[in-house]
Amino acid sequence: MPSIRFHTPLAIAFASAALALAGCGRGDDVATAQSVAERFFSALQSGDGGQACAQLSPDARAELESQEERSCREAVTELQLEGGRVVRVEVYVTNAKIDLSSGEATFLDQGEEGWRLSAVGCKAEDGSPADHPYDCELQA
Amino acid sequence: MPAIRNHGLVLFFGAIFLATIVGQAAVGQDDFNHGQLAHHNDPVSLTRYVTSSDFWVDVLENWQSEYLQFTLFVVATVWLLQRGSPESKELDKAGTESDEEQRVGSQADERSPRWARVGGWRTRIYSNSLLLVMAGIWIASWLAQSVTGRIAYNAEQFDHHQAAVSWTVYVGTSDFWNRTLQNWQSEFLAVGSMAVLAIYLRQRGSPESKPVGAPHEATGVEG
Numbered sequence: 201m202p203s204i205r206f207h208t209p210l211a212i213a214f215a216s217a218a219l220a221l222a223g224c225g226r227g228d229d230v231a232t233a234q235s236v237a238e239r240f241f242s243a244l245q246s247g248d249g250g251q252a253c254a255q256l257s258p259d260a261r262a263e264l265e266s267q268e269e270r271s272c273r274e275a276v277t278e279l280q281l282e283g284g285r286v287v288r289v290e291v292y293v294t295n296a297k298i299d300l301s302s303g304e305a306t307f308l309d310q311g312e313e314g315w316r317l318s319a320v321g322c323k324a325e326d327g328s329p330a331d332h333p334y335d336c337e338l339q340a
Numbered sequence: 341m342p343a344i345r346n347h348g349l350v351l352f353f354g355a356i357f358l359a360t361i362v363g364q365a366a367v368g369q370d371d372f373n374h375g376q377l378a379h380h381n382d383p384v385s386l387t388r389y390v391t392s393s394d395f396w397v398d399v400l401e402n403w404q405s406e407y408l409q410f411t412l413f414v415v416a417t418v419w420l421l422q423r424g425s426p427e428s429k430e431l432d433k434a435g436t437e438s439d440e441e442q443r444v445g446s447q448a449d450e451r452s453p454r455w456a457r458v459g460g461w462r463t464r465i466y467s468n469s470l471l472l473v474m475a476g477i478w479i480a481s482w483l484a485q486s487v488t489g490r491i492a493y494n495a496e497q498f499d500h501h502q503a504a505v506s507w508t509v510y511v512g513t514s515d516f517w518n519r520t521l522q523n524w525q526s527e528f529l530a531v532g533s534m535a536v537l538a539i540y541l542r543q544r545g546s547p548e549s550k551p552v553g554a555p556h557e558a559t560g561v562e563g
Contacts, residue, residue, distance in 0.1 A: 259380050292491050293392055294381060295498035307501050311382040319501050329503035339501060340380065 226291070233296040233308050233315045234289050240306075240317055241283045249273030257309055257316035259340030267338075279337050281321045305334060361399070365390050368398060379499055393491035397519070400485040405523030407478035413531055414471050423559055424539035426550045427531075430560040442467070482520070486511050489519060 236255050243251035253261055253272040261272045268275035284301035294310040307319040321337025344351060365386065372394055373383035389395050418436060422428040440447045444467060448457040455466035465472070486507065493515050494504040510516055534548075539556055542563065543549040549563040 290494075290498075290504055292495035292498060292504065293394065294376075294384070295495045297498050297504065307498055309381055309499070322501060324503070330497065330505050330509070331502070333501040334503075336501060 229291045229296070229310070229315070230289050233291055233298065234286050236308060236315045236317060237286060237298045237306050240320070241281075244277060244279075244281065244283065247277055249275075249277045252276045255317055256320075256338075257311060257318045257340055258313070260316070260318050260320075260338060263340050264338055279321060281337060307334075307336075307339075309340075364398070365395065368395055381499070393488040393495075397485055397488040397492050400481050400488060401519045401523055404478055404481035404485050405520070405527045407474055407481060408524065409527035409531055411471065411474040411478050412528075414474055421559070422535050422539070424556050425535045425559060426538050426548065426562050427535045428559055433560070436467075485519065486516060489516055 240252050240255035243249070243255070250273045253276050256264070256272070256276070264275050264279075265272050268278075282300070282302035282304050284304065286298055287301050288299040290297050296308040296310075296315065298306045298308070300306070303323065304320075305322040305324075306317055307322065308315050309318045310316075319334070319336040319339035322334035322339070323336075325332050325335050369384070369386050369389040372389055372392075376383050384392070417428065419434050420428075421431055421434055423431060436442070439445055443449065443452055444456050444463050445459040453466065455462045457463075490505070490507050490510040493510060493513070497504050505513065538549060541549070542552045542554075544552050545563065547562045550558055550561050551563045554561055554563075
């Protein structure tokens with residue numbers, strides 16, 4: 201059936217292109233990234249340093265421990281974070297940003313452990329936040 | 341096999357297109373993952389990569405420039421001439437030419453395509469169908485480049501802890517125009533150089549060349 205032989209590769213190509221065009225935020229990724237951020241701030245509120253650290257990326261945990269010269273579970277609860285509820289989630293490929301009601305933002309990466317926080321307590325500096333990196337309380 | 345012989349050009353270029361885009365996917369994934377590791381991110385699978393905006397922006401920025409090249413070449417060669425080039429019409433043939441020369445409407449014969457014979461809007465559309473389709477593919481692929489490019493750009497923005505940009509902002513960025521212009525310049529150079537080189541150089545047997553013995557000033561002749 202020649203038509204199927206010709207149409208199947210085209211269909212695969214168009215499907216791949218459609219997935220790529222929609223790659224700005226697949227539903228599962230948006231929900232998962234939001235859950236990670238909410239678990240982190242909920243853990244901080246309840247003083248559960250272990251649970252909070254589990255939401256950080258390995259590099260963010262290592263950076264915190266290096267910065268504070270203590271274990272992550274001890275240091276994380278003392279981060280100066282305003283937190284707040286999630287007001288916006290943006291996902292692009294394997295990177296995400298979550299805006300909180302306090303005006304702070306958090307950044308996430310998708311790695312081997314799944315979506316994890318790579319920077320928390322981030323505030324935009326003077327100038328356009330698209331041109332200048334956020335100033336973050338903790339970043340990998 | 342007559343079918344293969346009669347369609348050899350399409351089959352050959354179709355085959356090498358498939359081979360090279362598969363190759364692009366493989367080396368592109370390797371290059372992408374090299375960057376992932378450098379940024380302390382995890383590598384992605386081939387399936388994830390070929391459905392990503394990073395792969396498709398690289399594909400589409402090239403596709404759109406190729407179709408722009410053909411769009412401009414098709415329309416430019418209607419009115420612009422190049423003495424001595426087989427890429428040009430003869431020096432007295434600038435413009436859309438007569439119905440008799442183009443064999444449309446009452447000047448068409450029974451073997452002409454139907455829309456060339458019927459006249460009216462159908463013939464007008466068919467008379468410009470090559471330009472319309474080439475331009476349509478160019479615009480669609482350029483638009484798709486801008487969409488996928490913005491996604492890949494914003495992923496990079498987040499990786500650097502910067503804010504994402506809207507599509508309107510993205511199409512004004514140097515990232516978008518760098519991708520666009522680096523492709524355009526090579527396409528225009530290729531067409532221009534082909535038009536000039538073919539004045540003085542020959543390739544026996546190719547319709548892209550003048551006959552080997554044709555004079556340099558002979559215009560619009562094919563080998």
